[in-house]
């Protein structure tokens with residue numbers, strides 16, 4: 001018998017599903033019912049003609065649990081495909097965040113300066129606030145949010161991770 | 172295209188007929204009246220009126236398990252649907268194919284807390300294989316056929332179809348026949364990888380201490396699976412054990428059968444599991460009742476695992492050679508290769524292995540002594556088996572000690588004869604399941620081996636038995652205790668019998684008579700055979716109150732937190748081997 005793994009790792013899994021009522025509840029219920037982690041989950045329809053949605057879920061666990069998660073997802077009836085983007089070749093991962101910073105004076109100038117360095121765009125502003133839009137890897141977003149904290153950060157909205165494999169092949 | 176118009180209710184009935192359904196178990200209510208009306212107007216599908224919706228689901232399970240067909244349930248919205256939840260969960264855990272049609276409030280009222288509204292698809296999502304809410308009559312026939320496909324294919328399970336009343340009453344010209352419906356996404360893998368099947372054959376041929384470990388998946392796969400499995404096991408000469416769910420998948424009276432394994436399995440089966448060098452798991456899922464504590468589970472074996480459900484593999488126990496596929500197909504291919512390649516297991520090694528097993532067998536772990544006039548429960552069940560075995564009865568059980576004794580002392584040479592709630596352990600399962608089995612096999616002997624406490628959980632179904640004059644034999648092993656609970660209290664809680672006494676029991680004979688059934692009571696060992704025979708010969712339903720020794724416990728036993736090599740063979744062992752801390756928290 002193989003030794004029991006205890007190291008946990010994080011994975012990004014793409015799931016192609018029928019866009020039917022309840023499908024998201026099935027996926028989320030699977031994770032909560034079996035005690036798996038959801039670090040991030042996004043879903044939207046990606047193929048209107050065929051009524052398919054794509055769920056990107058970032059999860060973590062031991063190698064055994066991660067295999068279970070994929071097998072459990074795979075046996076849900078409306079699931080067409082399950083791919084582990086973290087281990088099946090390399091992939092691109094992105095997240096989008098909208099970040100609201102309120103304040104005046106030096107802090108405001110400093111916020112704008114850092115936003116510039118991070119290539120965050122200003123999508124809304126007034127004399128006493130900015131809304132920045134930023135796209136990138138999640139950890140880059142984390143750093144930016146941290147830096148905005150002392151500069152008047154009041155609101156953050158993030159999409160969660162979306163991911164796609166590199167190279168010419170589809171899911 | 173036909174221009175004929177159907178109501179939704181008619182489409183439901185038509186789809187059931189096209190799926191070959193002959194029987195529906197159900198209970199009416201406001202939200203399913205259109206379907207009941209459609210049932211009234213036809214004669215092909217028989218409706219069996221139960222006394223509570225929970226009974227309908229278990230009856231459909233008994234029907235499904237004894238026939239290999241899909242069981243069908245029809246209940247109303249709200250309380251009808253919620254009463255069905257236990258049965259659905261039971262069917263999910265034991266992989267029983269069911270279709271459960273639930274009424275729903277009309278679509279425009281959904282979400283308004285209407286009278287008898289419940290979020291049925293929400294409630295049943297985690298306890299079904301799949302479920303549907305049909306909002307548009309145009310999708311109704313497709314959904315019905317898809318549901319049957321999903322319930323039966325891959326690992327079987329229960330499927331709920333929630334039917335709003337306006338959909339049942341609406342009209343449509345759309346009716347798709349079963350063959351016109353193809354599922355968009357669900358394609359379970361049925362053929363195992365050829366490479367892996369070859370490897371499995373190689374592993375078995377080179378084994379010195381092989382063991383076949385067979386589960387309910389073989390029964391679900393169909394009778395053919397049992398046939399090819401039996402042939403393969405016999406050709407290899409290896410020992411074979413089954414799970415509680417797998418009883419009957421391999422002939423129970425065969426000399427290569429070492430009995431059931433697991434918590435109350437035989438000493439020889441469990442020690443064979445502990446000591447084997449190649450384990451061939453076919454359609455079993457390494458359930459915790461089977462494995463005992465994982466760290467001590469079959470430590471030295473190479474493990475082959477054949478399962479149609481990829482998520483069963485490496486879930487509890489890491490295996491060396493997984494094969495995802497249908498048990499019957501994979502075993503058939505193994506058998507073909509075994510014969511073609513003229514394989515065999517080295518006979519000297521096998522002989523040594525069998526000698527060890529015979530040594531364990533000689534412990535006679537199921538031995539008991541029936542001395543005086545007080546009936547030992549083991550004896551009651553063993554005699555029931557001996558006196559009925561020629562009639563190849565269908566046997567259902569409730570949950571508790573009597574269930575384990577039935578598993579130990581009955582032997583099944585064929586699949587689909589044994590029906591017990593394995594995964595969920597649902598008290599109250601056996602009586603309605605016996606109703607379902609008897610409906611499907613009207614002329615066969617059907618026995619519910621029951622406990623007095625479990626019996627009370629669904630005893631309203633005596634009404635169903637009476638109404639349809641089903642000659643079910645309900646054999647209550649009456650120890651006046653929730654015996655299994657008391658046994659655990661003795662083991663784990665210092666013998667404090669908190670609330671486990673069956674107080675204020677009815678007079679079962681009078682109870683039977685009040686429903687127009689035959690009631691019998693047996694209190695003395697010397698009367699047992701005669702009264703059993705009388706029960707068996709009786710053409711009517713019988714409720715048999717068998718008064719047995721109250722304090723008897725079920726052995727052998729792997730206590731919580733222990734391994735297969737640490738079985739308790741009887742009460743003497745209990746004092747010597749106290750339950751570990753780790754075991755105390757397990758169920």
Ligand SMILES: Cc1ncc(C[n+]2csc(CCOP(=O)(O)OP(=O)(O)O)c2C)c(N)n1
Pocket residue numbers: 569570571572573574596597598599621622623624625626648650652653654655656673
């Ligand atoms: C619905 C349900 N509730 C509670 C239990 C827990 N339980 C398991 S066995 C048992 C006692 C069963 O007593 P009885 O039917 O008399 O059988 P015995 O063990 O005495 O043979 C109980 C309460 C259960 N399995 N199912």
Ligand SMILES: [Mg+2]
Pocket residue numbers: 571622623624648649650651652653654673
């Ligand atoms: Mg009892």
